[in-house]
Amino acid sequence: MYDLEDLYQEIVMDHNRRPRNFGEIKNPTNSANGFNPLCGDQITLQLHLKDGLVSDLAFIGVGCAISKSSASMMTEELKGKTLDHAENLFEAFRKMITRNPGDSYDSDLLGDLEILQGVSRYPARIKCATLAWHTLHSAIHDENNVVSTE
Amino acid sequence: MFNVEKIRDDFPILSKNVYGNPLVYLDNAATSQKPRQVIDALVDYYENYNANVHRGVHTLSMEATDKFEEAREKVATFINSESSDLVVWTRNASEGLNLIAYSWGEDNVHEGDEILLTPMEHHSNLVPWQELARRKNAVIKFIPMRENGTLDMDKVDDLITERTVLVSAVHMSNALGTINSVRELGQKAHQQGAKILVDGAQSVPHMPTNVQELDCDFLVFSGHKMLGPTGIGALYVKRDILNTMEPFLMGGEMVLEVSYEEASWADLPMRFEAGTPNIADSIGLGSAVDYLNDLGMENVRTHEKNLTSYALNKFKEADLDGMDLFGPDDPEVRGGVFSFNTVDVHPHDLGTFLDRMGIAVRTGHHCAMPLVRSLGVAATVRASFYLYNTEREVDILVDGVTEALRYFRDGSK
Structure with a gap:
């Protein structure tokens, strides 16, 4: 009715209402906290990394539909995948969301995550979509384990 | 005489449409619109x-x-x-x-x-x-x-x-x-x-x-x-x-x-x-x-006080599930600022939804981070009125919030 569907697609709304991998995991090897101070979004991400694989991961936190569904979809996408794959996805996702004119991104690689590409038309919401991914980056690379989008 | 419709004619921006809907500008605590003069x-x-x-x-x-x-x-x-x-x-x-x-x-x-x-x-x-x-x-x-x-x-x-x-x-x-x-x-x-x-x-x-x-x-x-x-x-x-x-x-x-x-x-x-x-x-x-x-500042205050009473009543009548409206409920000690939070729908989602209806509100901590935190929330939605706002616009706001909550809660529109 209000043409909101390019932002709030049904899959996004579903992840928002029923976030996947929401909670904590046993024996996390890596974790990080992410904040979006201007919105008040907050996420804690836990990973279990083994032999270059993300064998398990989960998140908890509060946030808008975009940040929550982005985190939920990210966890679903990464479980059982290699760290290299995670890095490549992050790169493709970032390109898709912060799309500059003429920029292209790897649509095949992103798969379902492409549903969030409508966010690129809402500059105020870009940080919501990328928060989980920046937090992932921090958890993997152990950079003081707290990231802020500001 | 304080004639809101006549006042609105002095503000070119108020005849603007946003996403095909008449602009309902409720972000006056951030900045006001400007009259032609x-x-x-x-x-x-x-x-x-x-x-x-x-x-x-x-x-x-x-x-x-x-x-x-x-x-x-x-x-x-x-x-x-x-x-x-x-x-x-x-x-x-x-x-x-x-x-x-x-x-x-x-x-x-x-x-x-x-x-x-x-x-x-x-x-x-x-x-x-x-x-x-x-x-x-x-x-x-x-x-x-x-x-x-x-x-x-x-x-x-x-x-x-x-x-x-x-x-x-x-x-x-x-x-x-x-x-x-x-x-x-x-x-x-x-x-x-x-x-x-x-x-x-x-x-x-x-x-x-x-x-x-x-x-x-x-x-x-x-x-x-x-x-x-x-x-x-x-x-x-x-x-x-x-x-x-x-x-x-x-x-x-x-x-x-x-x-x-x-x-x-x-x-x-x-x-x-x-x-x-x-x-x-x-x-x-x-x-x-x-x-x-x-216009006369006494008249401006009276208009906004009436609008505040009207909005307080409207929100009370709507009795929206899980919604907290902050601030005093006595219009004598309250200006036309309405900050609220809903338990399960994030202010930014509400703000984006309202924007699609042409309603401009502010979401976030309003440069009062410690205060908003002390309310026990991370952010609020804020609708703030000025001399050119009308009761009709209050109605549009309350309806918009009602619709937004329905949309994010069960997906129906």
């Missing part, structure tokens, strides 16, 4: 008498100087300052507060001194004092707030001591709408020899302001929230204080005589206005003051 005043200056002020002997410069000082007179009269030389142009309320913190604060706040604030200050009336207190080893205290978002005035007597040098309080909260008893705070401050600073950023645009009756030592406000242009604001300081304050910025315009070794300062208020001032926007603000005077 103010826009015309800016164009008139640039087209007909653009020149620098106070130093030219040529015709345009004299005309610009006259209009520039006339605008200062208008602003001074608007707040009932005893004289226009007590009104210093600033960029905005924030700059006024920083000017006071640096100029007056450096000389008058010492180790162990106390500054008393309220918990509902905008960051601009908090951070400059935090930094001053750090430089001086001074102490900041806060007046407790009651559950309903009003100050607990019973605690004030115990909090103002002989160590208190300044009480600085927001007149009307930008996040809750609470109207604080700044006159009473001022009386209590003066009894202990402390100064009272009133942050009028949200009150000066919405109600009559009388600095002599308030008996405040300092008043700051911004032009852009009261129909004026951005980038212009004003600071009022009582004469005996302003006379003792050192200039904050040095340079042209603010000096009387300069040698290679030293300089002496110009008279009030120019010693606080280094460099070429914001001439066009000062004149624009003067025009905004004319507009407000034509």
